[in-house]
Amino acid sequence: MAGTADNTYRGKCFCGAIEVAVTGAPEAMGYCHCSDCRSWSAGPVNAFTLWKPDNVAVTKGAENLATFHKTENSYRQFCRICGGHLMTNHPGMGLVDVYAATIPDLPFEPQLHVFYGETVLRIRDGLPKMKDVPAQMGGSGDVLPE
Secondary structure: OOOOOOEEEEEEOOOOOOOEEEEEEOOOOEOOOHHHHHHHHHHOOOOEEEEEEEHHHEEEEEHHEEEEEEEOEEEEEEEEEOOOOOEEEEEEOOEEEEEEEHHOOOOOOOOOOEEEOOOOOOOOOOEEOOOOOOHHHHHHEEEEOO
């Protein structure tokens, strides 16, 4: 599902029951290494794209969208039918993380690694490795060595 002239990219859950669209440009793209994202994604790292909520829309199957939140920081959304993970609302940051895998045609251009202090997979790619998140997002802003 390719982007359009208005920079709209479309994606879907694993079974296709839910479709989403993101418009414009993400606020940030990168990799999260926190234990919650690793557990939720069943992988050693999670690729994220952060969007303002007004730039994210569920365009099909909203009735199948379920939400789980372990903490007030993250409301993780998935398909009730296939269990496919789609996105996470981060109300404290005023952003929605639409997982990079959800929108495969969006050119993924990572800018940083967050929660690298919790990593289980060292990645040497020259990108900044944040201990948690940047200061402007409420974190320490501390950068760790690669």
